[in-house]
Amino acid sequence: MIQPDRSGQQHELDPQRWVEIHGDVLMGYAMLRVRDRDLAEDLVQETLVAAWNARDRFEGRGKERTWLVGILKRRIFDFYRRRWREQPATALSADADGDQMMDRMFDEKGMWKDEKPQVWADPRRALDGKEFMEYLELCLKKLPARLAEAFTLREMEEVDGNEICQALGISATNLWQMIHRARAGLRRCLEKNGFGSLGKE
Numbered sequence: 001m002i003q004p005d006r007s008g009q010q011h012e013l014d015p016q017r018w019v020e021i022h023g024d025v026l027m028g029y030a031m032l033r034v035r036d037r038d039l040a041e042d043l044v045q046e047t048l049v050a051a052w053n054a055r056d057r058f059e060g061r062g063k064e065r066t067w068l069v070g071i072l073k074r075r076i077f078d079f080y081r082r083r084w085r086e087q088p089a090t091a092l093s094a095d096a097d098g099d100q101m102m103d104r105m106f107d108e109k110g111m112w113k114d115e116k117p118q119v120w121a122d123p124r125r126a127l128d129g130k131e132f133m134e135y136l137e138l139c140l141k142k143l144p145a146r147l148a149e150a151f152t153l154r155e156m157e158e159v160d161g162n163e164i165c166q167a168l169g170i171s172a173t174n175l176w177q178m179i180h181r182a183r184a185g186l187r188r189c190l191e192k193n194g195f196g197s198l199g200k201e
């Protein structure tokens with residue numbers, strides 16, 4: 001199916017080759033954000049079905065892959081929103097191993113108990129590195145699930161904070177605290193794996 005954009009250029013959707021052309025990228029995107037292969041596969045499958053159903057609405061103003069990733073991004077957000085609404089309150093406040101790790105790092109006021117992580121001059125310089133992304137995925141798995149999910153939505157999916165709070169049923173203060181703790185846990189984990197001096201000459 002060929003769709004013209006406003007400049008008259010033609011963009012061709014090729015649904016029969018979506019898995020072949022975009023499958024690995026979509027799976028990698030989903031895996032980094034949900035950290036579970038079966039769930040990632042389900043989300044990618046839902047994305048492809050949704051894209052197929054919406055193919056007549058593709059306006060051709062962007063690339064096919066960008067369009068598919070946008071649909072997947074919405075599926076990931078919807079997944080987290082459903083999961084947080086379905087979890088009992090006790091499940092949101094308990095993640096034993098991860099919380100114990102965080103409790104060792106922070107006091108009851110959220111201040112560091114021990115030495116703070118090193119300051120990174122420019123951590124974004126490493127975001128395109130394959131090794132960095134592999135370690136980031138591993139470090140996300142070590143965080144308490146709710147911290148990893150809040151971090152994923154705000155920092156990786158760039159969902160507006162107010163939208164996250166409304167969807168997850170938390171306050172802005174809670175979200176800020178969760179993001180702060182997630183960043184600190186990730187930074188500490190990444191430092192232990194050799195990423196403590198990113199951006200330094």
